[in-house]
Structure formats: structure tokens, C-alpha cells
Amino acid sequence: MKEFDGKTCRLIDADIHEKVTYADLLPYLGQPWKRYIADANWVQEKHMPYTQPAVAGVNRADAMLPDGRDAGSDLPFMREQLLDACGHDIGILTGALDPSPSSMHGWYEMAATLATAYNDWQIEHWLEKEERLYGSIHIAAQDPKTAVEEIERIGGHPKMLQVLLPIDDIAWGDPMYHPIYEAAEKHDLVIGMHHNEPPVQFGKWPRYFIEWHALIPTSHMIQVTNMILNGVFEKYPKLKVMMIEGGFTYVPFLMKKLDQQYKDLRHEVPWVTKMPSETIKNHFCFTTQPLEEMTKREWNNLVEQMGTDDIIVFSTDYPHWDYDSPEQALPNGLSEEVRHKIMVENALRFYPKLKRRDM
Numbered sequence: 001m002k003e004f005d006g007k008t009c010r011l012i013d014a015d016i017h018e019k020v021t022y023a024d025l026l027p028y029l030g031q032p033w034k035r036y037i038a039d040a041n042w043v044q045e046k047h048m049p050y051t052q053p054a055v056a057g058v059n060r061a062d063a064m065l066p067d068g069r070d071a072g073s074d075l076p077f078m079r080e081q082l083l084d085a086c087g088h089d090i091g092i093l094t095g096a097l098d099p100s101p102s103s104m105h106g107w108y109e110m111a112a113t114l115a116t117a118y119n120d121w122q123i124e125h126w127l128e129k130e131e132r133l134y135g136s137i138h139i140a141a142q143d144p145k146t147a148v149e150e151i152e153r154i155g156g157h158p159k160m161l162q163v164l165l166p167i168d169d170i171a172w173g174d175p176m177y178h179p180i181y182e183a184a185e186k187h188d189l190v191i192g193m194h195h196n197e198p199p200v201q202f203g204k205w206p207r208y209f210i211e212w213h214a215l216i217p218t219s220h221m222i223q224v225t226n227m228i229l230n231g232v233f234e235k236y237p238k239l240k241v242m243m244i245e246g247g248f249t250y251v252p253f254l255m256k257k258l259d260q261q262y263k264d265l266r267h268e269v270p271w272v273t274k275m276p277s278e279t280i281k282n283h284f285c286f287t288t289q290p291l292e293e294m295t296k297r298e299w300n301n302l303v304e305q306m307g308t309d310d311i312i313v314f315s316t317d318y319p320h321w322d323y324d325s326p327e328q329a330l331p332n333g334l335s336e337e338v339r340h341k342i343m344v345e346n347a348l349r350f351y352p353k354l355k356r357r358d359m
Contacts, residue, residue: 009089009090009344009348010087010089010343010344011086011087011088011089011090011314011326011343011344012088012089012090012091012092012313012314012343012344012347012348012354013082013086013088013090013091013092013314013315013316013318013326014092014242014244014287014313014314014315014347015092015094015194015244015245015287015289015315015316015317015318016072016078016082016091016092016093016094016133016316016317016318017072017093017094017095017096017317017318017319017320018072018073018075018078018093018095018096018122018126019070019071019072019073019096020073020095020096020097020118020121020122021070021073022037022042022043022114023037024121024125025037025114025117025118025121026038028116028117028118028120028121029113029114029117030113033110033113033114036110044098044099044104058320058321059071059072059319059320059321060318060319060320060321060323062081063081063318063319065077071319072096072318072319075125075126075129075130078318078319079130081319082316082318082319083130083132083133086316086325086326086327087326088132089132089344090132090133090134090347090354091132091133091134092133092134092135092136092161092162092192092351093122093126093127093133093134093135093136094136094164094192094194094244095118095122095136095138095164097114097118097138099166099196099197100138100164100166100194100196101114101115101118101138101139101140102115102138102139102140102141102142102164102165102166102170103166103168103170103196103197104140104142108140108142108143108146111140111142111143112139112140112143112146112147112150114138114140115138115139115140115150116150116153118138119135119137119138119150119154119160122135122138123135123154123157123159127157127159133159134159134160134161134353134354135157135159135160135161136160136161136162136163136164136192137150137151137154137155137160137162137163137164137189138164139151139163139164139165139180141165141170141172141177141180144176144177144179144180145179147179147180147183148179148180148182148183151163151180151183151184151187151189152183152187155183155184155186155187155189156187158353159353160189160353161189161190161192161351161353161354162184162189162190162191162192162242162351163180163183163184163189163190163191163192164192164193164194165180165191165192165193165194166193166194166196166197167193167194167195167196167197167219167220167223167246168196168197168219169197171222171223171226172193172223172226172227173223173226173227173228173229173230173231173232174226174230175230178232178235178236181232181235181236181239182236184239185236185238185239188352188353189352189353190240190241190242190350190351190352191239191240191241191242192241192242192244193220193223193241193242193243193244194244194245195216195219195220195244195245195246197219213322216245216246216247216290217246217247217249217250219246220243220246220250220286221250221254223243224241224243224254224280224284225254225258225276227241228258228272228276228279228280229269229272229276231269231271231272233274233279233282233283234271234272234273234274239283240283240284240285240350240351240352241283241284241285242284242285242286242287242313242350243284243285243286243287244287244315245287245289245290245315245317246286246287247286247287247288247289247290247291247292248286248287248288248302248311248312249291249292249294249302251280251286251302251306251311252302252305252306254280255276255277255280255305255306255307256277256305258276258277258280259275259276259277262275262276277307280311281306281307281308281310281311284311285311285312285313285346285347285350286311286312286313287313287314287315288312288313288314288315288324288329288330288342289314289315289316289317289322289323289324289329290317290322290324291324291329291330294331295331295332295333296331296332296333296334298331299330299331299334309338309341309342309346310341310346310349311346312342312346313342313346313347313350314326314329314330314342314343314347316329326343330342
């Protein structure tokens, strides 16, 4: 293994969705799990239908395979359309099994089995066939014991960078899930939290997709707040969390609000020993996508309010319809130094396993 310092790297993409189906996982499943899918047509229920603003559903129309297969389901096509075309040096896979195993209500045994199958499928069909791609460990976090067992089983793989958790109606700061963070910290794994379901923690599901999509940052704010105030980072001081597919423009507000609340109410959470804004700077990163259109001045104002741009990491969200182009997403006029920091250096520093890779 050679040291990788990022000097020759042009682009690290922190959110790429490879598509998997239950049929893809059948070779990795034993009985009775295989029978449920193959013979009984089992599928995990969705909570509500919603419309999408693109002819290919959640995906770019041009990312669909010419033969009609789903976007993100074919590695050679992804190489051509994304990795080669955009100059990727590293891409981090975050998956597209809907719903995430950790979001399955009930039947945790099936969720854990699907997660294990997914991990083995991802390694064989993507990580071992494309040296630029790195992976995320899928778990069934509803059952922390089996989740930890899966992290122990696969966490030492050199191309697994993070443990993926969905952002939905689960409060991930709850001590119930702390063994997962202990295992992740042990294996130098980041916790990747990815947008998954509408922000319903304090109410019903939204009526329209536009409500869901507009309010994605609120569900991210809830999770950041919940983890900080439950003392996760006092307990696991080396733990890192990547907040994926929620953008970062909400972060200045959250920092200021949490700091003020901490000054007023810190007696309620005596185990929290640092200002929340400092914990955010030291333990979190936020992917750019979906990045609102903005000027250089607006970008700089946000960075000034956060007090750092070390916590912003570029992502495309390929192949989704609101994909952000590496050439067009960042504001015009940013210096090459700043662009390189967002595109490469921050991710390289944040993910422990990216500090060394085959060259």
C-alpha cells in the first residue's frame, strides 16, 4: 500500500448509489430467506406512495441502461457515464436497496440477512471489480447485537469506509445503538447517515413530495442534535459521522441554535462537555448535494458563519434526478485551493481508510 496524500487526486464523490434488487441477492441468501423472495414474492412495504419529478422515477433519465435496466445497476455503464466522464479518483457507494435494512419495521431477522447479503454482493460485484469504488456496510440496526456482529465480520475489509444508517424516524443517539458506534470506532469506520424517509419525527408524513424534498435538512438536524445531546461523542471520542444527501446550508443555523440552547439548558445534559458547534466541527462532515444555487459571496458567508470549510465534502448523488455535476455544482469564482479542499482534501482527511490506498 502506498501513501495517498491527495496531491494528484481530482475528485472524491461521497455519495454514489449502486442499484441492487432482491433478485440480485438471492445467490447470497440461504433458506428460508431465499424462499420468501423467490417463491412467495415478498417485498418490504413502503409507507406511502409519492410522485417523482423525472420520467425515470428517482433517477436521471439518461442513467437508465439502454436495455431498460435500472440506473446504477451496471458497473461498465457507471464507469462510462460517471467515473470516467467526471474524472473520479474515488467514489463511495451508499446503495439503493429500498428500504434500507435498518428501516424495516419488524422481522429483524430478514433485515439482518438482507444486510449481510448486500454487503457480500457489493464487495463481489463492485468493490473487487473497480479500484476507484469504496463501500458502505449495511446493517440491521434495530437489532444492535447482530449489527455489531456484521460490523465485526466485514469491518476489516480495506474498502469498507463506513457503516450506513438511514435518516428516518429512528433517533440514533439513543444508548440502544451505542454498541454500533463502539464497533465502528474500533474498525476506523465512519458512520454514514443518509437521507431515507420524510422527516416525520414530530408529525405525519407530508402530503406532497415537494414538502419531503424541501424539508430533508430538518431530519438531518434532528439526528445531529440527538447524537450530540445524548453524549455519543463524549463516549466515543474518535467517532466520525458523515451526513449524506442533506446539503450543508442549514449547519450555521444549527450551530448557533444548539450553542445557545446549551448555554441555557446544559444542566439537563451534564454528560455533554463541549459546545455543540465544536462537536460538529470535530466529528461531523456534510455532503454538498443537494446544493442550492448560490454566489461565491453567499458561499463565503455560510463558511464564515460555520467558522470552517473543513466539514464540507463533495457528492453527486448519482444517478438520482437531482444529481450535482462536479463541473457545475460549486459556485463560480471559488479558488482552486477551495475547490480542491471540497472535492478531495476534506474527504481524504475524514475517512481514516482513505489515507492509504493502492496507487
